[in-house]
Amino acid sequence: MKITANEIKLVRSLRQKKFRDETGLFVAEGEKMVREAEDSNFAIINEYHIEEIGEKTMGRISMLSTPSPVLAILEQKPFPGKGDIMKLIESKPICLALDSVRDPGNLGTILRIADWFGMDAVFASPDTCDLYNPKVVQASMGSVFHKLFVRTELAEICSKFTECGMEIYGTYLDGEGLRTAPLSGNGLIVMGSESEGISKDITSYVTRKLLINPYPINSRPTDSLNVAMAAAIVCYEFRNR
């Protein structure tokens, strides 16, 4: 399919949240990504192939340094309603919660991790970056198409987990060692922002503070790990008990 000047303008505008919000659309690039989109229940509005629109035009609409062979415009999906979310939590799942993760690369990577380790959902505070940011979509390597993601007030989510008798875990520099801490097969794992960690409000719900020990094991960390790294290690530990 060819591309019109208006379509070029549309694709480029979707780099901005404002236009993504207005149109309810977003972009995915690359063969693997578009294949995953096709296999998902996301609606594809248009697909542009480099052999049809030419390398130069693809270079103009692509976000990547090397223009992709294919780029698709997709329709965003609404988040599930409150009733469905509460029902999910009542089923005693194991989920991630992201408290103000603002970097799109980190969010995308965390979705990929959540997918790999079979987390049942990823909840994110309202100030977490936009799911449909092209950097999130790319870094997720397709997980954005099949991992349940909900942007919502985390306090509500936390109190529902508590009400259902599950633990709420969080990573802190003064937590107990992850390797030997008791972990259950369900609950909520909260990851904080890189600069500020988990907020005070959400900390009040946390029932178990965890620390990914640096080496040597008794040294106290002065800095924190990148939030996506920390999520990877914590999910690995939960899934290998």
Added chain:
Amino acid sequence: MKITANEIKLVRSLRQKKFRDETGLFVAEGEKMVREAEDSNFAIINEYHIEEIGEKTMGRISMLSTPSPVLAILEQKPFPGKGDIMKLIESKPICLALDSVRDPGNLGTILRIADWFGMDAVFASPDTCDLYNPKVVQASMGSVFHKLFVRTELAEICSKFTECGMEIYGTYLDGEGLRTAPLSGNGLIVMGSESEGISKDITSYVTRKLLINPYPINSRPTDSLNVAMAAAIVCYEFRNR
């Protein structure tokens, strides 16, 4: 300290490997980074502070979307000589080896991980991206200043580890589960490129193939984890046995 037009040109040129190679210099930005540089044995050529050079000029020389309060030009350090490397390996260390990791964000993140988990050194194949690439420096969060990094032919490194009676580990989609695999306190852990994994040549040295099991644990992965995520999990497991 003020900044001259020539210095502005120099700082900007250091975004390119060619000029970093020619001058033997590189750039680090941000308060934490520059403090870590000051505390290291890297020579600082110049420091530029935003209150002295102004926001506009900092914006011109900064690589970051939000210009840093401080930016420093530093001298690169030569890699250690072969004799020192061989002596290090004879001391039975635990090290990482990176086989063609080309993404600077991944390399920087892996250095941070190697630092957190006290890996004794990071060896990287000649086609691994430049250590002094500004994206590597930033993603390392300062680890570039104190983690031993050597760009070298990995085959030589591998055969020295073998000669010294140590194991060589690598991650593969057909490996045995990391959690239950026997791991020793020393040896070489090879991480491959995201697109191609570990090369055939280096695979011939690997004595133990590992897999970070996805969940459910018996499902076979069709895709691989991001190399920095995989490095984080493998280092965590080695340091928590």
